Amino acid sequence: MALPEATLASVAELLYYIPSAPLLALSGRQHQLVGDADGNNRPLSGHSPATLFVLASTSELNAGHLADQVDNWLKHDDVFVSEFLSSVYLLVTDAEGPRFDNEVELKALLKTWSTQRAFTLTPRDILPSDSMTLCRSGPYFSSSDGLRPAWRLFDDSNGAFMFPVVPRKESSRTFAIPGTAGIPVPSRLFYQSPSPAKPLSGMRVVIKDNIDMAGVPTSAGNRAYRELYGVKHKNAEVIDRLLDAGAVIIGRVKTVQFASGGNARDWIDYQAPFNPREDGYQDPSCSSAGSATAISAYSWVDVALGTDTFGSVIGPASEHGLFGLRPTLGAVSTRGVVPQSRELDTVGFFTRTAKTATAAINAITSIDITKRFCTAKAQLLYPVDFFSNWPNGYLSTVEPVILKLESFLNVKRTKVDIRAQFKERKVADGKKIEDYLETTVAHIQLYDCYHNCLPLLEEYKQKFNKTAFADPYIQYKWALGKALTENQYQEAIQQRDIFRDWMSSEILPPPIGGRDFDTILLMPNGYMDPFDRHQYDGSTLEEGARRKQGFGFKDSFVTALPGFPFFNVPVGQFPYKSLVSNRTEFLPINIAFMGPRGSEVALLQIIEEFLQSSPELHITVYTGSTPFPSQKGITPNVSL
Numbered sequence: 001m002a003l004p005e006a007t008l009a010s011v012a013e014l015l016y017y018i019p020s021a022p023l024l025a026l027s028g029r030q031h032q033l034v035g036d037a038d039g040n041n042r043p044l045s046g047h048s049p050a051t052l053f054v055l056a057s058t059s060e061l062n063a064g065h066l067a068d069q070v071d072n073w074l075k076h077d078d079v080f081v082s083e084f085l086s087s088v089y090l091l092v093t094d095a096e097g098p099r100f101d102n103e104v105e106l107k108a109l110l111k112t113w114s115t116q117r118a119f120t121l122t123p124r125d126i127l128p129s130d131s132m133t134l135c136r137s138g139p140y141f142s143s144s145d146g147l148r149p150a151w152r153l154f155d156d157s158n159g160a161f162m163f164p165v166v167p168r169k170e171s172s173r174t175f176a177i178p179g180t181a182g183i184p185v186p187s188r189l190f191y192q193s194p195s196p197a198k199p200l201s202g203m204r205v206v207i208k209d210n211i212d213m214a215g216v217p218t219s220a221g222n223r224a225y226r227e228l229y230g231v232k233h234k235n236a237e238v239i240d241r242l243l244d245a246g247a248v249i250i251g252r253v254k255t256v257q258f259a260s261g262g263n264a265r266d267w268i269d270y271q272a273p274f275n276p277r278e279d280g281y282q283d284p285s286c287s288s289a290g291s292a293t294a295i296s297a298y299s300w301v302d303v304a305l306g307t308d309t310f311g312s313v314i315g316p317a318s319e320h321g322l323f324g325l326r327p328t329l330g331a332v333s334t335r336g337v338v339p340q341s342r343e344l345d346t347v348g349f350f351t352r353t354a355k356t357a358t359a360a361i362n363a364i365t366s367i368d369i370t371k372r373f374c375t376a377k378a379q380l381l382y383p384v385d386f387f388s389n390w391p392n393g394y395l396s397t398v399e400p401v402i403l404k405l406e407s408f409l410n411v412k413r414t415k416v417d418i419r420a421q422f423k424e425r426k427v428a429d430g431k432k433i434e435d436y437l438e439t440t441v442a443h444i445q446l447y448d449c450y451h452n453c454l455p456l457l458e459e460y461k462q463k464f465n466k467t468a469f470a471d472p473y474i475q476y477k478w479a480l481g482k483a484l485t486e487n488q489y490q491e492a493i494q495q496r497d498i499f500r501d502w503m504s505s506e507i508l509p510p511p512i513g514g515r516d517f518d519t520i521l522l523m524p525n526g527y528m529d530p531f532d533r534h535q536y537d538g539s540t541l542e543e544g545a546r547r548k549q550g551f552g553f554k555d556s557f558v559t560a561l562p563g564f565p566f567f568n569v570p571v572g573q574f575p576y577k578s579l580v581s582n583r584t585e586f587l588p589i590n591i592a593f594m595g596p597r598g599s600e601v602a603l604l605q606i607i608e609e610f611l612q613s614s615p616e617l618h619i620t621v622y623t624g625s626t627p628f629p630s631q632k633g634i635t636p637n638v639s640l
Contacts, residue, residue: 006166006178008153009141011049012083015153017184018047021169022146023134025127033090033103034110034118049150050087050142051080054135057094061120062102063109069137070113077138078300079152079187084139085113089147091121091135138189149190153182154300158274160293162209164251165216173235173243174215183251185300191246199359201246203302206294208287209255210307210338211347212236220338221257221287223269224468228460236336238305238347238364245363247303253290257474258453259307259340261286261548264533266473272533276624277320278585279578283533285316287340288350292316292324295350299623303360304350309340310441310550310560313348314592317568318526321588321627322350323357325604328597329563331367341448343493344441344560353620354569354608361600373595373606374516375409381507381521382413385420386555390524397572397589402522404617408610413522418507418558427502428495434553437499441550441557443484443492450481476545496561503562508596517602521594523555525568530576530587558594565600567593567607570627571618586626 007018053069055061073080088110110118126135127146139150151166164183165175178184191202207213210220212232219226235243242249254273256262264272264283273293275284284293288306295304306313308326317324325348332347339345347364351357382402387395406412419433428436453470460468470478504510511517531537538544550557559566573586595603611619621627 007047008180009047012081014081015182016141017151017153017166017178017180018141018148019151019166022143022148023140024052025146026121027125027127030089030119030121030125032119034088034107034115047141047143047148048087049084050089050140050147051084052089052091052135052137052140052147054137055090055092058092061090061092061106063105067109073138073189077188079150079185080139080189082113084150086116087142088113088115088118089121089142090119091126093123136190138187149186151184151186153180153184154298155182158276158293158297159271160253160273160290160297161206162219162252162254162270162290163216165213165249168215173240175213175249176215185250186248191248194246194359198246199362200242200303203247203356203359204250204300205242205247205303205305206251206253206291206301207239207249208259208291208304208306209252210259211238211305212336213239213249213252216252218338220259221255221270222470224460224470225456228456228463228468234336237333239336241333241364242305247363250301253294253304255290256287257471258449259287259309259312259338260449260474260477262471262473263535263537263544265536266471268471269469275320275533277627278530278587278625279581280625281532281534281580282319283531283535285319287312288316292320292322292350295322295352296320296627297623302351302356306348306350307337307340308346308348308560309344309445311554311556313350314525314556314559314566314568317350318588318590320350321570321573321590321621322352322568323354323570323621324348324350324568325357325361325600326559326566327361327365327600328367328565331365331565331598331600333366339448339452341445343444343448343496352623354604354611355619357567358604358608361604365601367598372516372602373520374518377518378409378411379519380406380409380411380413381519382415383418383521383523384415385417387524391528393574394524394528394589397574398524398591401571401591401617404614405610408613416507421506422502425502425506427498437495437553437557437561439551440492440495440499441560443488444496445550446477446481447484447489448481450478453478472541473545476541477549480549500562503558503564504597508562508564508594510596510598517596517599519596520603523558523566523592523594525555525592526588526590528574528587530578530585532580563597564594565597565603567600567603569593569607569611570621573626573628586630588627
């Protein structure tokens with residue numbers, strides 16, 4: 001796995017990654033507009049910051065147009081800085097080449113930018129000519145052999161990443177680890193705006209460490225797994241879908257071993273990420289901890305791919321205060337994903353905006369049985385048995401959101417009691433839902449996790465003549481899974497199927513004949529108590545680990561067992577006194593929306609429209625300690 005050759009440079013005290021090969025080679029015939037004749041037009045011996053303007057016609061070759069472009073770049077691009085204007089290349093793509101009707105004004109503008117060298121180019125100055133299709137305006141580094149795109153290096157201060165990746169020269173769909181301390185990120189200016197064909201164009205995406213990427217290893221959070229299986233040679237199917245949608249994959253992020261549960265203190269092979277929310281020492285939550293941390297900590301990451309078996313997107317989304325989707329079981333391909341339980345596994349994601357979430361699901365879903373939500377026949381289900389257990393602080397925050405949703409849909413909520421209906425309809429011979437599903441999730445995922453990991457244990461022992469190490473948490477989990485019988489497993493599958501079929505027929509039935517769906521089920525989601533990363537969920541390993549194995553009946557099982565889409569939406573935050581910082585901090589408050597199987601695309605579209613319908617609702621969240629400003633009523637205004 002050879003490292004790609006590259007150079008590092010500093011511009012305005014910011015670090016940049018410079019690829020070894022130029023993107024654009026120049027013929028040397030370019031016309032010099034600014035620079036003295038005996039010095040500034042000589043070939044450069046190193047890499048100098050430069051800006052390329054790609055102009056459709058000479059009408060755009062005017063000071064006003066260029067000044068507006070630069071002002072816009074400085075506001076919206078996190079890679080471009082004004083120091084890149086020290087050298088300027090003006091490429092006019094029309095056949096006639098540049099004409100200078102306003103050369104005086106243009107040179108005056110270049111002077112205000114402190115430009116030392118400026119050139120005008122025509123298509124014939126680009127070698128080879130077909131590389132014109134790669135030309136995009138933005139920040140570059142110029143040298144004697146051409147222009148290289150500027151990639152800014154960002155610091156992974158919260159420890160979310162396993163490693164950064166860059167595309168290999170020979171194939172943009174195969175990745176390499178650049179060997180840099182920071183994470184190289186290309187300018188947003190190098191990509192066209194998102195479109196229906198490319199909904200994720202230019203968006204920076206990170207990938208959980210249990211999803212294969214060609215050219216780099218997958219470890220599933222376990223050093224032995226990485227040592228045994230090494231570099232992967234094929235992308236997971238969802239990775240190819242992301243690339244087809246125009247996404248820019250910039251790195252791999254951490255996961256708890258084998259995408260299981262676990263607290264920060266359970267991590268042995270790798271350190272758990274640092275959740276930036278609240279006092280900075282809250283537990284990052286579950287197996288998609290790295291994915292959620294990348295979104296809540298870094299504005300330069302737009303989408304983070306995660307996986308969810310029975311809460312690994314649902315939980316981190318709520319604890320980090322993010323938009324997070326657990327899609328319909330099977331809606332997103334899991335081919336190329338290290339399995340935890342194929343009966344429950346889904347590939348989901350995290351974003352900071354509802355708009356980006358809608359774009360992401362459009363890009364990666366392979367099943368969509370609905371066109372959109374049917375507002376004319378809208379039903380809004382409010383499960384009183386779930387909401388009644390939540391404290392007043394939570395209910396007083398989500399109630400105004402629900403009232404606005406009722407107004408938006410022009411419908412009143414329908415109160416349902418899922419537990420009572422399950423018992424009254426004698427779905428399980430009159431048993432309570434808690435009793436019937438007491439061990440269902442636990443037995444499915446424990447059995448699957450152990451048997452999925454058996455090949456690793458056997459092959460590692462045979463190859464290295466030693467036992468593969470796993471975290472004590474995982475070893476405890478394997479012992480539980482090993483003790484389960486095939487009959488216990490099949491009984492749990494049957495319980496899952498009966499519950500799924502009942503939920504799909506009585507609570508969230510699918511639309512008939514491919515018509516639009518009309519029912520949304522509201523669900524509470526999250527935690528109202530702080531949980532520090534140095535704490536342990538129980539007095540012993542056994543007590544803490546057992547709590548995370550799916551025993552009992554939890555709110556998240558309403559989506560995990562039937563396989564319904566579950567969309568977490570942050571709506572507020574509440575104060576608490578931190579024992580770490582000894583000051584008032586804020587925990588996120590969330591509400592979730594569920595639809596019938598296969599409805600995620602339409603579900604996210606209608607929720608996005610709803611959030612845009614009122615200035616009092618939040619369509620985006622901040623990075624850092626709080627998802628929203630602490631001042632009441634202020635909505636953050638961030639791009640993407």
